[in-house]
Amino acid sequence: MTKSDFPVLPPIEILTADKAESELAALGEVLWACVQGGAGIGFVLPFEREEAEAFWQSRLAGLRAGERYLLVARLDGRIVGTVMLELAPQDNGRHRAEVAKLMVHPQARRKGLSRKLLAAVEDLALSLERTLLVLDTVTGDTAESIYPKAGYSRVGVIPGYAQATRGGLDATTVFYKQLGS
Template identity: 60%
Template sequence: MTGYQPDPPVFLLTSAEMRTSVGALGTLLKACVEDGAGIGFILPLGQEKAEAFWQKQVASVENGSAFLLVARENETIAGVVMLALAPQDNGGHRAEVAKLMVHPHHRRKGLARKLMAAIDGLALSLDRWLLVLDTVTGDRAEKLYPTCGYQKVGSIPDYAYGSHGTLDATTVFYKDLR
């Protein structure tokens, strides 16, 4: 585990904290997918499947190959973002930003920006200075990332099925933290 501590309301979860938060994380994931978020799931998404996703992520947090930041409002997990370290020998300088989501009831409060600022600090604390991510083309997040310093690389058509079962393009971004 890194010694990095983000500024509240963002917190870095340990694997033990993550295990005890699987229900809340599942609720967040389910709400975001039901609201149309393109984060790897197709509707309908049951609570059990949403929790199973997070349960699988615990091992990555436990072994240090991924990290989970959460934004809290009144002790409720209102948003999350993951940092997955590149596992390749030649990728020790980079990481992927994944699963940025803010519960629909907690949007428009700056939590996504706070999570993205915290992910930069976390990455730098781990000597990772090149961040990559992708998002559904046309999604509201596509407008957010450039305002957080990300550069658009391009789009890939028909990349993945969206939450409603139709193929969506994805837009790829990167950020150099040096």
Template identity: 50%
Template structure:
């Protein structure tokens, strides 16, 4: 899948050191931009790289699927599927860490990543996806627009990167 003027998407089967550094850059940029993505501000590079090393191990073990978007500056977006689920849920995956660098926002990249992640889930034999997102955030609007089903809101679920509680909205999507 490709947008010739902006970025291209591809699934990584393994993550090399350069890609790990670029993924850390995207995560740090998102946290600096106040995205609630499990980390507090400031996010040290060592912590960001440690997170992505763990993801890379999951990818290598077949427990995660990792999709990246790349532009002329490198990796500018990413999304993961957590494929490893309990034995009574082999049909399901968690969609996680849908991140878009601020330089590429409002260009359709989030939608492209989501559509590609859904295709990747189908390719992996998954028929149900679940995710959670900050209530009232742009991600919530995107997921609703793409046909995800809103389950509900959990108030005060997490802290924003610079502090302050925020609710999370849970979504699911059945794949045809």
């Protein structure tokens, strides 16, 4: 393999609240497309684009307050992937954070963007002195396989945890990762 055989991945960008607000339609499109594709990321069908934009709108206050961070990946200038870092607010939890809404637009998958977003959110967590990351994902979903490959340890499975995108109940798998030494 030569260097040219590897995809060139875009840099990951941290969006300020103001920038995120100006990108609500693009963020909403990624969320909407992922939910339409069946991603178990907290929403059920039917799910409208307006609901997707409203979700991101509801996250702006946390971005402004420094309680959460939003990272995005772009291809050809268009947002195609997201991940959030949600800081634990408790006094005894100042060392931990939750990884949330890791998603890549269905048209931009299989390019390594999930891995790149995860690496960037881990670097950000370390810069904020957050050394323990937690997350959950739908058990059996394609996304579940991403986390062990990125060094996350499986805690266990909670059956019937959330309503599935298309009805019924899904189990969720909980993961964690210790960062740094």
